[in-house]
Amino acid sequence: MTVESTAAARKPRRASKRTSAAKKPQSAEPQLVQLLTPEGERVEHPDYSIDLSAEELRGLYRDMVLTRRFDAEATALQRQGELGLWASLLGQEAAQIGSGRALRDDDYVFPTYREHGVAWCRGVDPTNLLGMFRGVNHGGWDPNSNNFHLYTIVIGSQTLHATGYAMGVAKDGADSAVIAYFGDGASSQGDVAESFTFSAVYNAPVVFFCQNNQWAISEPTERQTRVPLYQRAQGYGFPGVRVDGNDVLACLAVTRSALERARRGEGPTLVEAFTYRMGAHTTSDDPTKYRADEERAAWEAKDPILRLRAYLEKEGLADDAFFTALDEESETLGKRVREAVRAMPDPDPMALFEHGYADGNSLVDEERAQFAAYQASFVDSAEEGK
Ligand SMILES: Cc1ncc(C[n+]2csc(CCOP(=O)(O)OP(=O)(O)O)c2C)c(N)n1
Numbered sequence: 277m278t279v280e281s282t283a284a285a286r287k288p289r290r291a292s293k294r295t296s297a298a299k300k301p302q303s304a305e306p307q308l309v310q311l312l313t314p315e316g317e318r319v320e321h322p323d324y325s326i327d328l329s330a331e332e333l334r335g336l337y338r339d340m341v342l343t344r345r346f347d348a349e350a351t352a353l354q355r356q357g358e359l360g361l362w363a364s365l366l367g368q369e370a371a372q373i374g375s376g377r378a379l380r381d382d383d384y385v386f387p388t389y390r391e392h393g394v395a396w397c398r399g400v401d402p403t404n405l406l407g408m409f410r411g412v413n414h415g416g417w418d419p420n421s422n423n424f425h426l427y428t429i430v431i432g433s434q435t436l437h438a439t440g441y442a443m444g445v446a447k448d449g450a451d452s453a454v455i456a457y458f459g460d461g462a463s464s465q466g467d468v469a470e471s472f473t474f475s476a477v478y479n480a481p482v483v484f485f486c487q488n489n490q491w492a493i494s495e496p497t498e499r500q501t502r503v504p505l506y507q508r509a510q511g512y513g514f515p516g517v518r519v520d521g522n523d524v525l526a527c528l529a530v531t532r533s534a535l536e537r538a539r540r541g542e543g544p545t546l547v548e549a550f551t552y553r554m555g556a557h558t559t560s561d562d563p564t565k566y567r568a569d570e571e572r573a574a575w576e577a578k579d580p581i582l583r584l585r586a587y588l589e590k591e592g593l594a595d596d597a598f599f600t601a602l603d604e605e606s607e608t609l610g611k612r613v614r615e616a617v618r619a620m621p622d623p624d625p626m627a628l629f630e631h632g633y634a635d636g637n638s639l640v641d642e643e644r645a646q647f648a649a650y651q652a653s654f655v656d657s658a659e660e661g662k
Pocket residue numbers: 277390429430431458459460461462463489491492493553557
């Protein structure tokens with residue numbers, strides 16, 4: 277899917293002739309749920325309301341700031357050679373914190389590989405997210421401790437896991453809900469289509485939370501769909517809603533409502549959080565090869581953190597002491613993350629063969645033996661040279 281190395285990729289291309297020739301139907305104009313404008317003004321919406329205390333608002337701000345700080349630290353650690361790869365969430369903090377804070381402890385989350393803000397809301401220690409990106413473990417946390425599944429790289433597959441899990445929740449008669457995160461690119465996967473069908477016909481208590489960050493590596497959303505993504509839900513028979521993904525209040529309100537609907541046994545909802553990936557796809561990607569700088573600049577004006585800060589300041593809901601203390605807390609977090617990563621022990625190479633099968637497997641046993649022999653051959657040759 278990536279075109280990083282092709283000649284065509286050298287020119288930023290937002291829309292090819294073929295794409296722009298196909299007019300979008302009039303009815304496709306998106307209805308964006310917004311409760312906080314980019315300028316930090318509170319606005320009302322007929323279907324979604326929210327009433328948070330000053331402390332709760334400051335809490336959301338703190339979550340977003342610390343998540344961004346953690347993310348910046350991880351990017352720096354990759355550049356310093358401490359991580360093999362990092363997938364930044366820069367720009368998507370509101371989508372993740374808003375939806376993450378809508379969850380109850382007994383709800384279950386199926387993330388992609390970019391849900392660092394949701395992990396934060398679930399209480400997963402941020403340092404645990406880094407082991408896989410350093411290549412020292414296969415996951416880094418116990419999914420059942422925080423009801424936060426391991427990161428999933430196989431695009432879209434976690435929506436099936438979420439659907440099956442949600443069907444199980446319903447069979448158990450529990451009133452918890454399940455949320456599956458996925459991207460605009462993932463929306464084209466067969467797994468996602470199957471998840472929509474199954475969850476709809478079995479009325480599964482699942483929320484599909486699509487962060488439409490406009491890009492799937494180098495592919496723009498025009499290459500995924502001719503209609504706004506939230507409208508896909510209609511064809512499956514459940515509601516879809518498009519929310520301003522850079523508005524933490526709207527993301528919280530819309531996700532909360534979708535989760536409540538799932539709990540009432542009314543089935544799935546598709547939430548499309550309309551946002552933007554401000555950074556590269558991962559640290560291995562260079563977005564200057566395929567997208568224009570002006571596009572990023574336009575989205576900087578919609579920054580999710582700045583708009584909440586503007587609101588807090590305008591309404592006198594946070595003072596200088598709060599912002600200063602948060603700066604200090606951010607620095608402490610950065611330092612803790614740095615130290616923890618550098619202190620991660622290298623794994624035993626034989627651990628590669630663990631955790632694939634609960635009760636073992638003869639093929640894995642064979643491969644383990646082969647690998648052990650291979651490693652032993654290095655020791656022998658080193659000894660021979662002595
Ligand atoms: C099944 C599968 N196909 C291809 C890939 C390679 N791949 C990794 S990320 C990605 C793009 C995903 O885009 P999107 O769903 O929009 O999520 P985003 O990275 O933008 O958050 C692709 C194609 C993969 N990991 N799994």
